[in-house]
Amino acid sequence: MKKILILATLLAAITATAFSIDKVSIGEIASAEGKVNIYKENEVRGELFRKNGYKLFKGDKIKTSGKSKAFISLRDQSKVILLERSVLTLDDFKQYSPSEGKVLFKITKTGEAQGVQIGLQTTVIGVKGTTFLVEVEPNADGIGVSPTKVYLKEGELEFTSIEGEFKRYVEQVQEEYNSFVNDTMSDYEKYLREQQGEFVEYTKEFTIQGGTAVAIDGNEVRNISFGDDVNQAFKELETFSSTINVTGQKQEKKKIRPPFPPKPKQETIDNRTAK
Secondary structure (H helix, E strand, C coil), rough: CCHHHHHHHHHHHHHHHHHHCCCCCEEEEEEEEECCCCCCCCCEEEECCCCCCCEEEECCCCEEECCCCEEECCCCCEEECCCCEEEEEEEEEEEEEEEEEEEEECCCCCCCCCEEECCCCEEEEEEEEHHHHHHEECCCCCCCCCCCCEEECCCCEEECCCCEEEEECCCCCCHHHHHHHHHHHHHHHHHHHHCCCCCEECEEEEEECCCCEEEECEEEEEEEECCCHHHHHHHHHHHHHCCCCCCCCCCCCCHHHHHHCCCCCCCCCCHHHHC
């Protein structure tokens, strides 16, 4: 009987601990524009965002409507913006899944071994302190894989394929390209590659540096360019990051009080007596 009571007590303690971990806020919606809905894990009906500082938890899904935006402050001081018609799920601490629209991330660099992970349909992106935008094309019928674009402003991103290898098209220095063609390809393949002007590599993972953008369609990856709309979005992210803190309140400069004037020296009793 005593052993049963001990086991029951331990089980209750473990359950309470797990429950408390799940109830720790991952971050909050610091502010929003237009219509923003929050869907709790396994719930179909969403809750309309009404007040700044709305707490977010594991499993929450945030969805913005047309002409709407959500500005999110995460617990580690990282910042996220959902532009219009975008969806982001907070899978866990440091695990986020954008599934539609444009989502901007400014991830705070920490000393932890495990960084943030961004989950896509065919790819997992490893992040350690960087600024980037993920654009997922809408998939109305839900069939197949949604093409995705990733724009990296600064830092480094590591892409890992969930299944199979990436087929990555990379522009090569002409001499390296010609050497590859001559050494490894048949005459017909040489002709095709010469027409395309591209080098194809098959790899399970690859890394990109700041100033680089890629388009991912299934397992095919190509380099792309930054557009004016992307650059403007990064400017908005920078403004949000510099003016909003983790509690969603605007940061105000601390008022510095002017120093008090020095108090006049009091004369001693001896001095007054002498006068």
